[in-house]
Amino acid sequence: MEHNLRVYNTLTRQKEPFKTVEPGKVGMYVCGPTVYKPSHLGHMVGPVIFDTVKRYLTYLGYEVKFVVNITDVDDKLIIEAPRQGISVSDLAERVTRDYVENLTKLNVTSIDLMPRATHHIGDIIEIIQGLITKGFAYPAAGDVYFDVTKDDDYGKLCNRDPEQLEAGARIEVSEKKRSPGDFALWKAAKPGEPAWDSPWGKGRPGWHIECSAMSTKLLGKTLDIHGGGLDLQFPHHENELAQSESYNGCTFANFWMHNGLMRIHSQASKIKDAKPRDDEPQKMSKSLGNEIVVHKLFERGIQPETLRFFLLATHYRRPIDYSEERLAEVGRGLDGFYRFFERFERINNKRNFYQPLPANVARGAGREGEFAVLRKRFLEHMDDDFNTGGAVGVLYELLTALNRFADAKQLEIGKGTADDVKAFEDGVIYLKELSQILGVFEKRPEEVKTDNASQQLVGGLMQLLIDLRAEARKAKNFALGDQIRKRLSELGVTLEDRAGGTNWRKD
RNA sequence: GGCCCCUUAGCCAAGCGGUAAGGCAGUGGAUUGCAAAUCCGCCAUCCCCGGUUCGAAUCCGGGAGGGGCCUCCA
Secondary structure: OOOOEEEOOOOOOOOOOOOOOOOOOOEEEEOOOOOOOOEOOOHHHHHHHHHHHHHHHHOOOOOOOOEEEEEOOOOHHHHHHHHHOOOOOHHHHHHHHHHHHHHHHHHOOOOOOEEOOOHHHHHHHHHHHHHOOOOOOOEEEEEEEEEEHHOOOOOOOOOHHHHHHHHHHOOOOOOOOOOOOOEEEEEEEEOOOEEEOOOOEEEEEEHHHHHHHHHHHHHOOOOEEEHHHHHHHHHHHHHHHHHHHHOOOOOOEEEEEEEEOEEEEHOOOOOOOOEEEEEOOOOOOOOOOOOHHHHHHHHHOOOOOHHHHHHHHHOOOOOEEEEEHHHHHHHHHEEEEEEEHHHHHOOOOOOOOOOOOOOOOOOOOOHHHHHHHHHHHHHHHEEOOHHHHHHHHHHHHHHHHHHHHHHHHHHOOOOHHHHHHHHHHHHHHHHHHHHHHHHHOOOOOOOOOOOHHHHHHHHHHHHHHHHHHHHHHHOOOOOHHHHHHHHHHOEEEEEOOOOOEEEEEEE
């Protein structure tokens, strides 16, 4: 496979040339949510990033298997379910549905499997038993713990020294543990808790082990990419790594990718007792209670595509500060693209911009024209550790270049030569090709929900007003023409006079 | 206390040793009857102080400020 892709690896703290275990194939595992509360914006960062990662790898020719797990049994669920008066499994089901709906809206379509922890209890028990047999774990009164002192390179992902874990003394205290850094693989059930039979009695899996079990089961012993939020590095990923490598005796993941965290200024959130320095951004998290719930954002009319673009406009390893203003700003930037797509359809009314790409698009073909150069720069950014921020910048340059070209050749009034039109269409095809890598502009933005009859009526009335205004302007009665435009503007309708006629647009 | 990471224009942001992409906002112009849309122009020397180098936003050292993890967390 020929490419120049380099990927930053948390394990080595540097960018490395991307390689895979099996030629042409990629196994990618990303940690999904513990499903006890509706997803907030922070939960969307990883999926959008890794969806884009998969899109790019697929673009390069890889066959990618992308797994996102759902942790559906955990203390958090056990506490939350009774509060809502429902069972743990119903809670899990409800929250998972919310998660998936949000992902779908954000055009995260590339996930192949979403395994649930509770569907893999057998696999989990098998690994725990294996770890006990190999001497890496020990049962203790119905629990089972991983013994970090038996794992020579424990802490290698995060530079964590097991000795110093004691010094912290903030770790869960348990007299069952041999040393403070040990963590639970299996937890004995208290009465009324969800429980499964095991060699150590009724209980449930600890956190971390489900990921080791499901990733091995579904993707094999060595993952090409393991992803997740920066906050999962320790202890979650460190422990996953320790378990898996101790059990399988081989490298767990070749590339560890961690996305930056969504932050929010507490003033912008609804926290009552904000901390003294409430002007500094903080991580968005359920436990801090400052989260922006995704489905509420959609209910308020935020376009999913605006959100996706917002997430991709920054490099994935950096934190992103959320604010309403920022979202509105991104939306304004996006408008330029939507207007261009309409322009394209005016120029070539045979084609709908959102139609799929022709299958015969020859990638990398084409002259060293301006559009082709920009396309190349876009791909170079993606090769550089999936630098979507840089790529988005180039997409804007391509947009400007296309508008400039259409202006210069007066394509809108049919003045361009056949060659001009061809060159323009090639450029548009590049734009579509690159947009698809980012997972944007694949379908027309949602129209305001009105029934068909109303829409037709509005269209008819608008045409009536436009025609009347055209007559007034023809008669040089600009005062009347301007009045019509002004009154419409007050209603949120903008008129655009062009050579080919007048367009209208609702804000 | 330990371990990571960040600091670029009014705001967001790319940049990974060769003399600052892009977006939003602002502003001047082309176009327009006037607008809208579009295009063109203007708008930073990169937190501070040292050092390495012919050359540093980019490397090294120190300082200041901020974030994350060490406890559930995407």
